[in-house]
Amino acid sequence: MEYDTYPSCSLDARRQAQAGRDNIYLPDQAIIRNIIRENSLVNTYELTLVDELANHRFSFQPGQFMMISMPHLGEAPISFSSSPDGEDGFSLTIRNSGRLTAAVQQLRAGDIIGVRGPYGRPFPADRLEGKNLLFVAGGIGLAPLRPLIEYWLSRPDEAGNLTMFYGSRTPEEFCFNRDFSRWEQNGLNLRLTVDQTAEEWDGSVGLVTSLLDGYTIDDETMALVCGPGIMIRFVFKQLQAMGMKAENIITTLERHMKCGVGICGHCHMEEKLVCIDGPVFTAAELPDPDNP
Amino acid sequence: MIETQTLHKDYLRPLLRKLGKQYRLVGPVRNRFGDTLYIEITDLDRVDIDLKHQPQNSLKSFFFPQTEPLASYIVDTEPLSPTQLYSFHPLLPENRPTLYFGVRSCDLFAVLYMDMIFLGGKHRDIYYEQRRRGAVFITLGCNEPFANCFCNATRNGPFLEFGFDLQLTDLGPARNSYFVEAGKANGVKIVRKWARFFTVSTKEDRRFQYQAALEARGLFKQLVHVDLACQELEKGCEPEDVLTDFSQRCQDCGGCAFICPTCTCFSITDQARDQGSGERIRSWDGCTFAGFTRMAGGHNPIDMRRHRIRKRFFHKLKHDVQKHGRPSCVGCGRCVDMCFGGVDIIRFINAITEAGDLGRGKKRGV
Numbered sequence: 001m002e003y004d005t006y007p008s009c010s011l012d013a014r015r016q017a018q019a020g021r022d023n024i025y026l027p028d029q030a031i032i033r034n035i036i037r038e039n040s041l042v043n044t045y046e047l048t049l050v051d052e053l054a055n056h057r058f059s060f061q062p063g064q065f066m067m068i069s070m071p072h073l074g075e076a077p078i079s080f081s082s083s084p085d086g087e088d089g090f091s092l093t094i095r096n097s098g099r100l101t102a103a104v105q106q107l108r109a110g111d112i113i114g115v116r117g118p119y120g121r122p123f124p125a126d127r128l129e130g131k132n133l134l135f136v137a138g139g140i141g142l143a144p145l146r147p148l149i150e151y152w153l154s155r156p157d158e159a160g161n162l163t164m165f166y167g168s169r170t171p172e173e174f175c176f177n178r179d180f181s182r183w184e185q186n187g188l189n190l191r192l193t194v195d196q197t198a199e200e201w202d203g204s205v206g207l208v209t210s211l212l213d214g215y216t217i218d219d220e221t222m223a224l225v226c227g228p229g230i231m232i233r234f235v236f237k238q239l240q241a242m243g244m245k246a247e248n249i250i251t252t253l254e255r256h257m258k259c260g261v262g263i264c265g266h267c268h269m270e271e272k273l274v275c276i277d278g279p280v281f282t283a284a285e286l287p288d289p290d291n292p
Numbered sequence: 293m294i295e296t297q298t299l300h301k302d303y304l305r306p307l308l309r310k311l312g313k314q315y316r317l318v319g320p321v322r323n324r325f326g327d328t329l330y331i332e333i334t335d336l337d338r339v340d341i342d343l344k345h346q347p348q349n350s351l352k353s354f355f356f357p358q359t360e361p362l363a364s365y366i367v368d369t370e371p372l373s374p375t376q377l378y379s380f381h382p383l384l385p386e387n388r389p390t391l392y393f394g395v396r397s398c399d400l401f402a403v404l405y406m407d408m409i410f411l412g413g414k415h416r417d418i419y420y421e422q423r424r425r426g427a428v429f430i431t432l433g434c435n436e437p438f439a440n441c442f443c444n445a446t447r448n449g450p451f452l453e454f455g456f457d458l459q460l461t462d463l464g465p466a467r468n469s470y471f472v473e474a475g476k477a478n479g480v481k482i483v484r485k486w487a488r489f490f491t492v493s494t495k496e497d498r499r500f501q502y503q504a505a506l507e508a509r510g511l512f513k514q515l516v517h518v519d520l521a522c523q524e525l526e527k528g529c530e531p532e533d534v535l536t537d538f539s540q541r542c543q544d545c546g547g548c549a550f551i552c553p554t555c556t557c558f559s560i561t562d563q564a565r566d567q568g569s570g571e572r573i574r575s576w577d578g579c580t581f582a583g584f585t586r587m588a589g590g591h592n593p594i595d596m597r598r599h600r601i602r603k604r605f606f607h608k609l610k611h612d613v614q615k616h617g618r619p620s621c622v623g624c625g626r627c628v629d630m631c632f633g634g635v636d637i638i639r640f641i642n643a644i645t646e647a648g649d650l651g652r653g654k655k656r657g658v
Contacts, residue, residue, distance in 0.1 A: 069378075071365070071564075097588040112377065258560045264560070271611035276414070
């Protein structure tokens with residue numbers, strides 16, 4: 001085996017000059033403009049950076065995430081859930097699942113949180129252009145896919161057919177259901193399914209994988225999958241069984257992170273770091289699920 | 293061309309005294325408990341500089357302290373306040389030019405690894421950079437490797453070929469002096485500025501140094517096939533038995549990660565001072581802790597001890613080879629001394645290369 005030396009890390013003057021400016025660990029302040037209740041556990045927060053200049057410069061790409069801070073509670077990584085074309089700020093969709101996110105649920109419009117980012121490798125826009133896009137989502141897994149849906153629906157000339165299969169436990173738990181009719185009008189072929197049937201529900205019942213049965217896959221199709229880990233695993237399996245290449249199946253992962261920029265080591269996944277090498281990965285890039 | 297000199301041992305302290313006026317000094321000191329530790333030296337006359345034993349700590353904490361505040365924050369807690377406030381103020385460490393002397397090859401090599409982690413990516417860590425800038429290293433080659441050393445197998449010792457400002461080699465009791473190689477600009481500067489302490493080396497000095505370095509390679513007590521283990525892991529080897537053994541013996545103390553000079557994982561937490569203010573603290577973390585990968589809501593992608601132990605060793609011996617071209621173990625052997633359960637990298641490597649006893653026998657080393 002060849003043992004190379006480590007690449008030298010220069011501490012030159014230019015970098016020294018920059019050092020005072022860019023402290024990666026310091027959050028900016030963001031103000032909550034509006035809160036939209038998605039379901040009993042999930043809210044979408046529309047945010048704007050308080051610093052006007054920073055807000056003006058701010059941009060992100062679908063698939064990236066922000067580290068959000070709450071007083072005394074630390075930070076958590078949250079994916080963008082709004083269109084990257086938005087003029088004023090961005091949205092984060094957050095489920096009440098721990099101490100920090102429980103505190104987020106108590107916030108009201110006008111409150112301030114800390115944010116830093118955007119971080120992470122986005123969805124590959126160049127690979128998606130002109131392709132038929134199949135979105136498969138479960139629960140809050142739709143949140144990181146929503147910027148992509150908005151992006152491609154607003155560029156009908158550059159996109160192929162857009163289809164989405166979206167599953168939820170109950171009809172009440174669908175996120176972004178206010179968007180559904182607009183998305184359909186703009187050309188999204190949308191099919192919903194629920195795990196448990198309900199009285200007012202006349203749609204399909206069953207796992208999201210059951211919706212895949214009637215779908216035909218060609219070489220011009222790319223799949224974008226996000227939801228609970230077990231759902232992702234089964235959808236991957238089924239899409240590959242249907243003849244889809246692993247490199248055409250894309251997902252975005254969730255991991256415990258502290259820095260978000262490739263230093264703290266928490267999100268190591270084999271030789272990759274989810275924060276900088278991901279969170280967007282193709283099925284071909286992911287390790288064997290039995291040895292995480 | 294690397295300039296070579298010799299330095300009489302009697303001149304080491306006077307030289308350090310001079311350098312101590314320009315730099316903060318850090319070196320290996322034996323304390324009254326008989327421990328040898330790298331510490332900051334404020335008074336050279338009152339410490340027992342120990343260039344004989346392996347320091348128990350590495351230089352890690354000098355650049356990346358076990359806990360450090362990153363920022364303070366203030367929160368406006370007034371419920372009906374018209375101007376909400378939640379802002380952060382950096383708490384940057386002081387930039388103090390520091391001379392690290394008596395540094396062992398493994399420990400300097402580990403600093404070069406840390407440079408890559410903290411400064412080598414797209415986002416640099418300015419807390420690390422602040423401490424790293426202005427650091428000068430006088431290393432000491434190891435004529436006699438210590439009980440658990442295997443830096444010959446990780447190929448970063450017992451003598452260095454690059455990375456040091458000055459490298460010293462003990463030329464033995466008869467000569468009572470050090471052979472001195474200047475590797476970088478700061479080393480050359482020191483030799484030029486304090487030329488009166490140094491003597492230009494002779495051919496014989498050079499031959500003696502070469503001989504010492506050669507002999508040192510034959511004095512390792514541990515036979516560890518690091519590159520063979522890396523090759524096996526690259527080929528897809530999954531050492532199930534040793535991981536099962538280790539997972540029963542690991543006590544989740546994190547000692548291996550904390551003592552390891554190249555374990556750089558950290559956590560960031562907020563500590564409230566009062567309702568309206570607090571500090572954001574960074575502290576060492578370890579991938580062998582159950583909470584290391586646990587997410588909000590309790591889901592943990594790496595939730596079994598054997599997976600965590602696997603992750604730790606695979607990171608050092610497989611993933612860093614894939615990423616950086618070499619393993620990130622520097623062969624210092626400290627994790628062997630640290631773990632009473634024998635969950636150490638030598639035993640792991642030996643299990644893969646089938647040179648070991650799977651650790652059921654008595655503990656190696658001292």
